[in-house]
Amino acid sequence: MQKRKNKKAAVKPFVNKKPETAAASAEDVKVREDAEYQRRFDRHFDELKWLYMEVYQNEWMFDELCKQMYRFYTERKKSLKQMDRDREQKPDWFKKNDMLGMMLYVDNFAGNLQGVKNKLDYLKESHVNYVHLMPLLKTPKGRSDGGYAVADFRQVQPELGTMDDLREVADACHERDMSVCMDFVMNHTSEDHEWAVRAKQGDGEYMSRYFFFHNYDIPAQFEKTVPQVFPTTAPGNFSYCQENGHYVMTTFYPYQWDLNYRNPRVFNEMMYNFLFFANAGIDVIRIDAVPYIWKELGTDCRNLPRVHTIVRMMRMIGEIVCPGILLLGEVVMEPSKVAPYFGTVEKPECHMLYNVTTMATMWNSVATRDARLLKKQMDILAALPKDYVYLNYLRCHDDIGWGLDYPTLRGWGMEERPHKQYINDFFTGTIEGSFSRGELYNADPVTGDARFCGTAASMCGVEKAGFEQDDEQMQHAIARDLMLHAFMFTQSGIPMLYSGDEVGQTNDYTYKEIPDKAPDSRYIHRGKFNWELVDQIKEEGSVSERIYHGLEHLEKIRAQEPVFVSNAVFYTLETYEQSIICVVRENEGERMIGLFNFSEFDKTAWINEADGVYQDLVTGKEMVAVAVGVPGNGFFWLKRKK
Secondary structure, eight states: OOOOOOOOOGOOOOOEEEOOOOSSOOHHHHHHHHHOOOOHHHHHHHHHHEEEEEHHOHHHHHHHHHHHHHHHHSSSSSSHHHHHHHHOOOOOOSSSSSOOEEOOHHHHHHHHHHHHHHHHHHHHHHOEEEEEEEEOOEOOOOTTTTSSSSSEEEEEETTTOOOOOOOOHHHHHHHHEEEEEEEEEEEEEETTTTTHHHHHHHHHHHHHHHHSSSHHHHHHHHHHHHOSSSTTTSSSSSSEETEEEEEEESSOOOTEEETTTHHHHHHHHHHHHHHHHHHHOOEEEEETGGSSSSSOSSOOOOOHHHHHHHHHHHHHHHHOOOTTEEEEEEEOSSSHHHHGBBBBBSSSSOOOEOOHHHHHHHHHHHHHTTTHHHHHHHHHHSSTTTTTEEEEESOSOEEOOOOHHHHHHHHHOHHHHHHHHHHHHHHTOOSTTTOOOOOSSSTTTOOOOOOEOOOOHHHHHHHHHHHOOOHHHHHHHHHHHHHOOOOOSSSSEEEEEEETGGOOOOOOOOGSSSSTTTTOOGGGGGGGOOOOHGGGSSSSSHHHHHEEEEEHHHHHHHOOOGSTTSSEEEEOOOOTTTEEEEEEETTTEEEEEEEEESSSOOOEEEEEEEEEEEETTOOOOOOEEEEEEEOOOOOEEEEEOO
């Protein structure tokens, strides 16, 4: 393909000539800022235009995009521009070992945005410096998919507050050196969105922003190759629109209409929404369902090359207008399909990605007391470039899908369907030997597939032990909870807590009494934050106190030890014990050996690291790293003494 000639002058809506005034003035500031913008703009212009024209062949729309980018830059407030400059000087600011995130629902956590603002000191005291506010934009009642069916990208849900409230929360977080993350739902809008409403009326301009077909012929062809996301609760990938008599693509739910990114108007307007959020003070933009945003007939409409083109353009637009912000990609796929969303060193895409496979494999290790598959997953991650930053977590707002490495499991004599059945039976607590409690989501009796819902504490046994008033069980449950968090903290990247996990909050079954929530078992772990558990932190020996202060101790150690920086070298050692995984981290001459026992029984890690005396960072105990006995559900962070 022959490269097109670029006409930069046609898309420069700004000047950088110095005014003839000696004194510093607003005009001087404008000149300096225009020069700053020009530098960033020139750096990316050629590639941005090349990619845009390759996809859209529309120079007029590209010119509009450039002019709007400059407008958003000029509207970006002074404090955010200074933050951009600071982060440009320290591009690895988010890779430090003191990063700790927490995701929360505004209403569940504190009622509304002003309530969250008033509770920020609690988060700060909990060492949280990265707050993920779960979906809070305007959505229709009863058809929101947990807030992911956005009806207006510029309005907050009225019961949560206003955009000004969101800006206040962001400002208050920045005053406390905390970053703010929010979801950007790129793949679809609600059917109540203004575009969808006008499309229902037959307006061709707005119908072209979605995928409409006057009969089912083409949708039927799509269905041959496109998998279903929710085959039991929302079967098929198309829905019939009664108002205009057409079929519309709805990959997720019938009330979520897929956007057509072949239309440059869709891309431009969604980029303006992205920049609007950045200017509201959002530091991390979580790109929801990013693998789905490009559709092509005859494919599975997942992870197509144009998806990466769009994310790359988004990255460049951010680096031009608001280089202090980060892109977090939600790619719930196997590792081979996740890593490409980092892009390359020369052409990066997302700054961070979710470590979803490790999360699911951790829980598999809990149910099987077998860490072999987890070791293989860690070996895969260890081979990736150290600049890659993963967001690590035990639980999140969503269900757990068992996307495990089944070919490897099959080689160990475990077939996929019976293995999934065992895991689901274990975590729902329906088989002997289980300590977990929870519920299935989207169970398919034909395929045997199902996803699991439950809080981390309930999965670890806190709920069962509390119900049975069994102190020994509770001791194991708390140890298991802390061991899993310690393993998460040992991984490279940013650890993310789910609100309530820090105080051992268990499943909330009251969702079944709420008609809008009762059909969706994911609300079992989306219950209101129990502030009474925070009060119990002060009660020595309580479950909340033991978990909270146990985590706090680990968080402080992690923040102080350089071996936990994101780009440290890490690798695994063979322990010759299926229940124990060993992860080694090394940085600047320091070495730490992490040992984690996924069994409730005492086991021995048959390692032989006779290179000196080691000290457990958690207890202070000194030992040699040879044939180390690890208590049931226990762990060690062994740092080599100098």
